[in-house]
Amino acid sequence: MSTFEKLSINTATIKKASLAEALELSVAAGLKHIGLWRDKVAEVGLETAVELVKASGLQVSSLCRGGFLTAADGAGQAAALADNKAAILEAKALGTTEIIMVVGGLPDFSVSPGAVDGGGEATAVAGGKDIVLARQRVADRLAELVPFALEHGVRLVLEPLHPMYAADRAVLSTLGQALDLAAPHPVEAVGVVVDTFHVWWDPSLREQIARAGAAGRIASYQVCDFNLPIAADALLSRGFMGDGVIDFASIGQWVAEAGYNGVVEVEIFNEDIWNLPYAQVVDTVKARYAELVEPHLVRELAG
Amino acid sequence: MSTFEKLSINTATIKKASLAEALELSVAAGLKHIGLWRDKVAEVGLETAVELVKASGLQVSSLCRGGFLTAADGAGQAAALADNKAAILEAKALGTTEIIMVVGGLPDFSVSPGAVDGGGEATAVAGGKDIVLARQRVADRLAELVPFALEHGVRLVLEPLHPMYAADRAVLSTLGQALDLAAPHPVEAVGVVVDTFHVWWDPSLREQIARAGAAGRIASYQVCDFNLPIAADALLSRGFMGDGVIDFASIGQWVAEAGYNGVVEVEIFNEDIWNLPYAQVVDTVKARYAELVEPHLVRELAG
Incomplete structure (x- = not known):
């Protein structure tokens, strides 16, 4: 029987709460x-959010999200x-050491930071489709x-x-690429998150984990399923674990073998799930x- | 002014013709x-198709598609x-040396070969979500x-x-993975296709090309764009070059630098394009x- 000691539900999973x-x-x-997503913090203001979190006794496992670092112009940068x-200071105030970074898409197509579903319009710039350049800008801003x-x-x-989000949300597409980006920086400053929805297909996943x-x-293991068919709004194609195509046994085992024994966060964007009673979602x-994720997160003893 | 010597339009682009x-x-x-897609050949029968192709004077640049090699059971294999x-013999009869292989998805979710839009239902099997196993089966069938x-x-x-098609169409997701699969076999037997729609996002694309x-x-360079937002049916999110997010200049240059100077095939699945008059599509x-692809396929002379 799970004690749910390490389970964390992200506010994006119960977006309307x-x-x-x-x-x-x-x-x-x-x-x-x-x-926590920053939109929920902004709704009440940081000070009130900090008070509410303290009063709850809960530990904030991560704050989502910083990033959007691909702007080509000085003002955007x-x-x-x-x-x-600001996001770093919010994270600190909320008592978490982890700010999740969605690095941004191609300058011509990237949505803006903010709400779960992005929003905002991009305008075309010179070299706005050059993904190599956009990735370099992420490295430059990260160093800053x-x-x-x-x-x-x-x-x-x-x-x-x-x-499938490389153009509009993140030119950072693989765990290997994230580790290359992180490599020049101290481990206390730059980490990576393994989110099953985003990386389950990667042929080098085991090796990169x-x-x-x-x-x-x-810094974090995030779980949700990849539903088929892909939702009409591709952003919302996440599902409860077990409803889609992901093999949580294999990935969980790889994460455990890699020595991770921290919090497991469940973050699901799904219109149908957002419309369910919150308690049913939880x-x-x-x-x-308890059925599909936790049993595989036990590190096998060698020998 | 282009002579269109190397341009080839795939029948999937004008699907209703x-x-x-x-x-x-x-x-x-x-x-x-x-x-050519095999459905167009099947519509008239192989013998007639061969006659029609011969009479046209056209060279078949590739036949699409073989593959679907991930079945877990003996009968499926x-x-x-x-x-x-059968596909190999069809390709030979039609005068092309290239049969495009879409390797198949996870056994629990893979569509069947056949028409452009797949079809057929998968049934759950033990280990049916194990992508590592599915990839090994592709290697095994390929060797056979x-x-x-x-x-x-x-x-x-x-x-x-x-x-985004790893579960239902191809557990083969990157060019590097394709080259690893090809490596044990003679170059005359196993090649790879660089299709911009599928690989444009890959951080290791230049190196793998x-x-x-x-x-x-x-064996082939295929071009079409990746449209945003992703179409409600994700399979149909391809577009005319220039309508989406892909930087054809960079990828074309990499392909040219790699020494490829063969045919460029345009294969677009898009409901709106399928509904246009064929001549307008062509x-x-x-x-x-002529504007976005061909100019970048010139290999720069060193020095």
């Missing part, structure tokens, strides 16, 4: 952690740095943010996104976690 | 090649081998097909598909090819 409701649901469910510094993150004790957690573990870079997440 | 119509359109457009041998392909002078052309060229494995393909 307020921060207060999400905290209450997690406490009632016997959880010790919660994952300055705005991105300012927004990420690292000192600030170190100073405040917050880790920039790079999230490789599924390649092992590499991430050996380098001390795994119960289903707990049941699927 | 008959084989005879597609041949006639290509000839009228001044093209020298055509790419035997059926796949039989179907692929190589002698037959060599005997008939037809090359099995591995097509990495975009990771160079590797493919050095190994003599590039004209648009030619214009976009």
Whole structure:
């Protein structure tokens, strides 16, 4: 019987709940952690959010999201740095060391940071489709943010996104690429998240999870399923574990073998799930976690 | 001014045209090649298809598609081998050395070979979500097909598909993975196709295209764009070059640097394009090819 000691439900999974409701649901469910999106914090203001979190007794497992570092122009780059510094301070105030970074898409197509579903319009620029250049800009902005993150004790957690979002959300598409980006920086400053939805298909996944573990870079293990057919809005094609195509046994085993034994966060964007009663969502997440995820996160003893 | 010497339009781009119509359109457009799907061949029967192709004077640049090699059961595996041998013989009869291989998805989710849009239902099997196992089965079936392909002078052309199709169409997701699969076999027997739609996002694309060229494995360069937002049916999110997010300048240059100077095939699955008058589709393909693709396929002279 699971104690759910390590399960954390991200507010994006119960998107329509307020921060207060999400905290209450997690406490009632016997959880010790919660994952937060910045939109829920902004709804009540940072100060109130900090108070609510403290009163709940929950530990914030991560704050989502910083990033959007691919702007080609000086004004866009300055705005991105300012927004990420604000996110780092919010994370610190909320008591988490982990800020999840969605690095941004091609300048011509990237959505803006903010709400779960992005929003905002991109305008065409010279070289706006050059993904090699966009990736270089991510490396450049990351280097500029690292000192600030170190100073405040917050880790920039790079999230490789599924390649179907490479143009509009993240030119960071694989765990190997994330580890290459992280390599020049201290492990306290730059980590990676293994999100099953985004990386399950990667032929080098086992090897790159092992590499991430050996380098001390795994900051979070996020789980949800990849549903088929892909939802009409491709962003919302996530599902409860077990409803899609992902083999949680293999990936969980690889994460455990890599030495990760931290919090497991469940983050699901799915219109149908958003429309369910919150308590039903939480119960289903707990049941699927206990059945499909947790049993594989035990590190086998050698010999 | 382009002579369109190397442009080939795949019948999937004008899906509703008959084989005879597609041949006639290509000839009228001044093209020298055509790419064929097996459904168009099946509609008239192989013998008639061979006659029509001969009468047109066109060279078949590739036949699409073989593959679907991931069945977990003996009957499914035997059926796949039989179907692929038939495809090899069809390719040979039609005068092309290239049979494009879509390797198949996870056993629990893979569509069946056949029409452009797949079809058929998968049933759950033990280990049916294990992508590592499914990939091993592809390697095993490929090894079984190589002698037959060599005997008939037809090359099995591995097509990495975009990771959003990893579960239902191809567990082969990157060019690097395709080259690893090809490596044990003679270059005359196993090649790879670089299809911009599927690989544009890959952080190791330049390096893997160079590797493919050095190994003599590039059998085809296929171009179309990746449209955003992703179409409600994700299979149909392809677009005319220039309508989506892909940087054809960079990829074309990498392909040219890798030494490829063969046919460029345009294969677009898109409901809106399928509903346009065929001649308008052909004209648009030619214009976009001449503007966005061909200029970058010139190999720069060193020094």
